[in-house]
Amino acid sequence: xxxxxxxxxxxxxxxxxxxxxxxxxxxxxxxxxxxxxxxxxxxxxxxxxxxxxxxxxxxxxxxxxxxxxxxxxxxxxxxxxxxxxxxxxxxxxxxxxxxxxxxxxxxxxxxxxxxxxxxxxxxxxxxxxxxxxxxxxxxxxxxxxxxxxxxxxxxxxxxxxxxxxxxxxxxxxxxxxxxxxxxxxxxxxxxxxxxxxxxxxxxxxxxxxxxxxxxxxxxxxxxxxxxxxxxxxxxxxxxxxxxxxxxxxxxxxxxxxxxxxxxxxxxxxxxxxxxxxxxxxxxxxxxxxxxxxxxxxxxxxxxxxxxxxxxxxxxxxxxxxxxxxxxxxxxxxxxxxxxxxxxxxxxxxxxxxxxxxxxxxxxxxxxxxxxxxxxxxxxxxxxxxxxxxxxxxxxxxxxxxxxxxxx
Ligand code: PLP
Numbered sequence: 001x002x003x004x005x006x007x008x009x010x011x012x013x014x015x016x017x018x019x020x021x022x023x024x025x026x027x028x029x030x031x032x033x034x035x036x037x038x039x040x041x042x043x044x045x046x047x048x049x050x051x052x053x054x055x056x057x058x059x060x061x062x063x064x065x066x067x068x069x070x071x072x073x074x075x076x077x078x079x080x081x082x083x084x085x086x087x088x089x090x091x092x093x094x095x096x097x098x099x100x101x102x103x104x105x106x107x108x109x110x111x112x113x114x115x116x117x118x119x120x121x122x123x124x125x126x127x128x129x130x131x132x133x134x135x136x137x138x139x140x141x142x143x144x145x146x147x148x149x150x151x152x153x154x155x156x157x158x159x160x161x162x163x164x165x166x167x168x169x170x171x172x173x174x175x176x177x178x179x180x181x182x183x184x185x186x187x188x189x190x191x192x193x194x195x196x197x198x199x200x201x202x203x204x205x206x207x208x209x210x211x212x213x214x215x216x217x218x219x220x221x222x223x224x225x226x227x228x229x230x231x232x233x234x235x236x237x238x239x240x241x242x243x244x245x246x247x248x249x250x251x252x253x254x255x256x257x258x259x260x261x262x263x264x265x266x267x268x269x270x271x272x273x274x275x276x277x278x279x280x281x282x283x284x285x286x287x288x289x290x291x292x293x294x295x296x297x298x299x300x301x302x303x304x305x306x307x308x309x310x311x312x313x314x315x316x317x318x319x320x321x322x323x324x325x326x327x328x329x330x331x332x333x334x335x336x337x338x339x340x341x342x343x344x345x346x347x348x349x350x351x352x353x354x355x356x357x358x359x360x361x362x363x364x365x366x367x368x369x370x371x372x373x374x375x376x377x378x379x380x381x382x383x384x385x386x387x388x389x390x391x392x393x394x395x396x397x398x399x400x401x402x403x404x405x406x407x
Contacts, residue, residue, distance in 0.1 A: 004063070004184070009250050011059035016051055024055045026243045048231050052239035056214075056246050060204075063183040063249070064196050066216035068223035070230050071242055075179060075199025076101050077235030078213030080109075082175060082195055083146075084229050085222075088114025091140045093131045093172075095122040095147035097154060097356050099199075102177065104347040116140060122147040122158050123289075125166060132170045144173045149188065149297075150180035153305045153340045153364040154357055155280045157289035160296060164192030173222070179203070179331075184256050185298045189218045195226070202331030203301070205248035206255050210241050255333060255369055259302030262335075262375060263367040269376045270306045275383050277361065278307045302367040303330050305340070307359055308386070314339055314363050316386035323370060323378040330366030335375055338364050 002010065017025055027050050032043040043050060053071050061069035072078040079102055086092065094106060096119040106117050118134065120127040128145065135142045145167040147158045164174040173194040178186065182203045188196050198204055200212035213235075217223040230236060237245070260283065267281040282293040283300035293300055308314055317337075318326055324337040328344050338344060340358050348358070367375065 005253050007059075007062055008184075008252055011055055011246065011249075012062055014051055014055055014058070024052065024243070024246070026239045027052050028239055046239070047234055047236050050239060052242045053237060056237070056242040056249075059246060059249060060183075060198075060214045061216050063187075064216040065183075065187050065189050066196065066218055066223075067220055068217055068227070070215045070217075070226050071200075071237040071245070072213035072215065072230065073235040073237055073241075074211045075177075075197070075201060075213040076105060077233075078197050078199075078215045079105060079177070081226060081229040081233055081235065082197060082215055083110055083115065084233065085225050086115055086143050089116070089140070090143040091116040091118060091135050091138075093118050093120060093122075093128060093135075093142055093145045095151065095158065096120055097151040097156060098146075098148055099152050099177065099179075100345040100347040118142075122163060123156055125159070125162055128163065128166050132166070132172075142170060142172050144175050146175045146177075148177045148180065149186060150282070150301060150303070152180060152303075153280075153344065153362065155180075155282055155289075155300070155304060157282050157292045157297070159292055160186070160188045160191040160193050164188075164194070167194075168192065180301055180303055181297065182252060182256065182301075184252050185301060186296060189216065191296065194218045194222060200245045200248075201329065203252060203256060203259075204331075205245045206251065206332055207244075207248060208329060208332040208334065210244040210248075212237050212241055212245050214245075256299065256301065258369040259331075259367050260299045262369070262372045263300070263302045263304050263365075265372045266365065266367060266375060266379065267304050269379065270304075273380075273383060275308055275312050275387055276306050277309045280305045280307075301331075303364065304367070305362055305364040307361040308363065310361065312361070312386050312390045314361055314386075316389045317363060317379075317382045320382040320385045321378055323374050324365065330364075332366070333369045335368040335370055336366040338366075340364050 030046045056071050057069040094117050118131045120131050149158050167174040175195045176188045176193045177197045179199040179202050196216045198214040200214045264283050267279050267284050270276045271279045281304035282289040324335045327336045328338050
């Protein structure tokens with residue numbers, strides 16, 4: 001059987017291409033002809049399935065070691081379909097540090113639908129056990145534990161194996177959003193997780209040119225339920241976008257190798273910079289999750305975040321970057337920088353955000369494949385500007401203190 005990097009390039013061929021074309025065809029057809037009234041064709045209508053989407057769905061199922069994959073119009077459409085497997089009145093234990101859009105989908109949509117959520121720090125396994133006990137005393141059934149392996153934007157590491165084990169002991173399933181990790185760095189189903197989700201918009205497509213979501217199931221039973229949700233909710237990925245994700249996946253390993261090499265170099269640079277109060281990247285030996293990351297991940301990816309010292313305005317850094325573009329999203333070939341407080345995590349109320357450690361001094365970097373010296377030089381010159389802007393106000397502070405003392 002082909003190894004992972006070969007699987008990335010070739011996917012699982014479907015036997016419908018007799019032209020010799022190296023790439024699978026893009027079928028731009030919404031409907032497919034029946035041979036006769038009583039025939040049952042393999043393809044009938046493109047929302048239910050089409051060969052271009054099937055190629056991608058088989059490709060991701062193979063890479064994630066699942067039984068079946070599903071392609072959606074966005075990461076949030078994939079999450080919507082998977083959460084819709086549950087019934088009103090069911091409870092889901094959810095990581096308290098998840099993507100802002102997922103947080104909003106849960107709180108502003110699914111709670112209206114009658115699903116209950118208990119948000120806990122999923123790195124604290126006792127807190128997860130306590131959430132199951134809470135549900136039992138409320139007489140409510142917990143159906144799933146939902147989390148992200150690498151959390152956004154603080155890059156904390158969740159223990160997939162331990163969380164899947166706790167979920168299963170309580171007759172629940174484990175669902176992980178592995179957008180920040182990808183199957184190149186970890187295959188959660190191998191750790192016992194039941195459903196893997198991706199915003200394929202990010203590393204899998206890899207070029208900031210498509211919005212897409214993927215889900216992979218570990219069992220046929222879950223796969224059948226996800227298929228029903230995919231087909232009935234209808235948020236499917238169109239053929240051209242399926243092909244864009246397929247093509248992105250072909251170079252995932254090459255891109256990710258360079259991205260995480262660059263990210264580690266930048267993390268090291270920032271850790272030594274006097275304006276930086278903290279760097280969040282589990283690939284750094286100083287990080288509290290370094291050993292868990294070593295145990296469960298093949299690398300820590302290209303995203304990191306850092307906090308500037310109080311008195312330094314993060315905007316003075318972000319507004320003066322030239323190689324890094326000021327933009328949300330991550331995982332693509334170009335480097336991006338953003339301010340979680342007002343950009344990716346604006347949906348999270350400030351008080352809650354601060355409790356989670358997403359401070360007003362936090363900057364997130366999504367590192368691309370550029371020359372790492374251009375990236376560090378870019379950060380250095382922006383940090384220099386921020387320092388110059390901060391210095392007069394710090395001098396004024398000192399002057400005020402002196403005046404007070406003199407008075
Ligand atoms: N999950 C994570 C971890 C994300 O970062 C994002 C988007 O940033 C999503 C899900 C949503 O994906 P999409 O934007 O493709 O809907």
